[in-house]
Amino acid sequence: MSxxxxxxxxxxxxxxxxxxxxxxxxxxxxxEQSGNPQGKPVVFLHGGPGAGTSPWQRRFFDPERxxxxxxxxxxxxxxxxxASDPHADLRFNTTWHLVADMELLRRNLGIDRxxxxxxxxxxxxxxxxxxAHPEAVTxxxxxxxxxxxxxxxxxxxxxxxxxxxxxxxxEFIAPIPVLExxxxxxxxxxxxxxxxxxxxxxxxxxxxxxxxSTLTLRPDPQLVADMxxxxxxxxxxxxxxxYFLHGGWFRExxxxxxxxxxxxxxxxxxxxxxxxxxxIMTAWDLHRAWPEAELVVVPDASHSAxxxxxxxxxxxxxxxxxxxx
Numbered sequence: 598m599s600x601x602x603x604x605x606x607x608x609x610x611x612x613x614x615x616x617x618x619x620x621x622x623x624x625x626x627x628x629e630q631s632g633n634p635q636g637k638p639v640v641f642l643h644g645g646p647g648a649g650t651s652p653w654q655r656r657f658f659d660p661e662r663x664x665x666x667x668x669x670x671x672x673x674x675x676x677x678x679x680a681s682d683p684h685a686d687l688r689f690n691t692t693w694h695l696v697a698d699m700e701l702l703r704r705n706l707g708i709d710r711x712x713x714x715x716x717x718x719x720x721x722x723x724x725x726x727x728x729a730h731p732e733a734v735t736x737x738x739x740x741x742x743x744x745x746x747x748x749x750x751x752x753x754x755x756x757x758x759x760x761x762x763x764x765x766x767x768e769f770i771a772p773i774p775v776l777e778x779x780x781x782x783x784x785x786x787x788x789x790x791x792x793x794x795x796x797x798x799x800x801x802x803x804x805x806x807x808x809x810s811t812l813t814l815r816p817d818p819q820l821v822a823d824m825x826x827x828x829x830x831x832x833x834x835x836x837x838x839x840y841f842l843h844g845g846w847f848r849e850x851x852x853x854x855x856x857x858x859x860x861x862x863x864x865x866x867x868x869x870x871x872x873x874x875x876x877i878m879t880a881w882d883l884h885r886a887w888p889e890a891e892l893v894v895v896p897d898a899s900h901s902a903x904x905x906x907x908x909x910x911x912x913x914x915x916x917x918x919x920x921x922x
Contacts, residue, residue, distance in 0.1 A: 605908045606656035618705060620671070620698045622689035627675035628668035628702055632660040637735075637919060638708045640666045640699065642715030642722050644741075647836030649674025649829070654902075657714065657911050662919040666711070668702060670695050670722075673832050680832035683792045687839045691846045696726050703733060712918060714911075716740030716867075716902050717875060718837075721845060724852045724883075727859055736918045737864040737890070740911060741872055741900045742880040744852040745845035749879055754782050754841065758873050762811055769807035772800050782841050789835045801831035804838065811873050814899040853879075856887035863921070864890035865914035867907055869898035 615629035632655070639658055643650045650667045658665045671690045672680035679685065699722075703711060712735050715723035720739040727734045743749065752758060759766035770778055777784040788800035802825050809824035810816070824830060864887070868880040877894065884892040893914075895906035902908060 601905055602653075602656075602903060602908050605905060606653070606912060607658065607660060608656070609652065610655055610660050612655075617677075618668075618698070618702055620694075620701060622694070623678065623686070624671050624689065625677045626668055626671060626698055626702070627677075628666065628706075630664060630666055630706070631655050632658060632663045632665040634664055636660075636662050636664040637921075638664045638666065638706075638711035639915070640668070640703070640711050640713055642713065642719035642726075643667075643670065643674075644715075644717035644719050645673065645833055645837055646670060646695075646718045646722075646840050647673045647680065647833040648718075649676075657902075657908075658915050659919050663915070664708075666702070666706065666708075668698075671698065672836050679828070680835045681828040683794075683797065685835075687836065690836065690839065691843070692722065692725050692840070693846060695722055696729055699726050700730060700733070709733075710735050712736045712738065712915075714738040714915070716911075717743050717900065718840075721745055721852060724856070724859075725845075725847070727862060728852070728855045731858055731862060734862050736921070737859070737862055738867075738911060738914045738918070739864065739890075740867045740902055740907060741875045742866060742868060742883050743875040744850075744879055744883070745841065745847055746850055746853075746879070747844070749875070750782065750841050750844075752876065753874055756781075758811065761873055765807060765810050769803060772803050782838060785834070786838050786842050789831070789838050797835075798827050798831060801834040802827060804834035805830035808837075808874065812899065812901045813904060814869070814871055814897065817901070817903070820901070820903070853882050853886050856883060859887055860889055863918065865910075865917075866890050866892045867895065867910040867914065868892065869895050869900055869904065869907055871898065872900040874900040 612629040
């Protein structure tokens with residue numbers, strides 16, 4: 598994370614409690630709490646799917662006013678089994694398993710209602726959760742809106758974004774034979790699920806490098822290095838590809854169509870104007886379907902929450918909601 602964010606986000610802090618939640622199907626979900634145990638509950642939903650949480654993500658929230666819950670979704674971060682294991686079974690890793698995990702975690706922590714904060718894939722999971730359990734959500738803070746519609750996936754993983762990053766795209770398609778490049782998500786799926794490390798490791802790194810290299814307005818070599826560490830990259834790529842192959846287990850357009858269920862929930866949507874990973878078209882479609890949600894367009898940013906303009910807008914939103922019952 599850039600040192601420039603030290604002047605934007607709250608200071609680093611440590612958890613006061615952490616644990617593992619047994620969620621079934623052989624999965625254990627790692628969770629933590631930080632901030633004020635008596636504060637307003639908020640749950641942070643990481644991206645990917647498969648990215649896992651990082652300590653700096655606690656810093657979007659005022660630790661004096663928020664009870665901050667972070668958890669690693671199934672298969673990634675400190676949750677087990679980790680998807681980098683070739684024998685990890687992803688059949689029980691779907692959007693609706695994650696929604697159920699969130700409800701189980703909320704009840705186990707004794708939380709009545711909580712703010713839901715999510716970016717990128719985390720915005721999709723936040724929308725899915727809030728549409729399924731609106732009574733449990735006080736507010737939504739969303740970034741880089743992603744709803745897994747077919748044209749969103751095709752834009753970034755089947756060639757659309759190559760118009761902007763042709764050099765990086767060449768590296769992304771390099772592991773895939775020419776005759777398989779008309780369906781890249783499927784071609785990558787075959788390699789990422791191959792038990793041979795000589796096959797799945799290079800595929801995982803190439804998939805993750807494409808994403809890491811395109812998340813920020815300006816190149817961030819450290820982000821690329823972090824996201825291409827082989828075990829993390831493999832888990833990230835496997836879980837993402839698994840979700841994208843199945844369209845998130847949503848009907849086409851579901852999250853935007855069902856935004857009418859969110860009309861009573863205060864919300865802020867933060868979107869980078871030059872987001873190539875999840876272009877502004879999706880945030881705009883969501884805002885049109887849900888005009889009560891405030892749309893904040895950051896004029897000099899792409900996708901990442903580490904970009905100063907996006908980080909500042911997210912902190913402003915959480916500060917605004919901190920004292921709202």
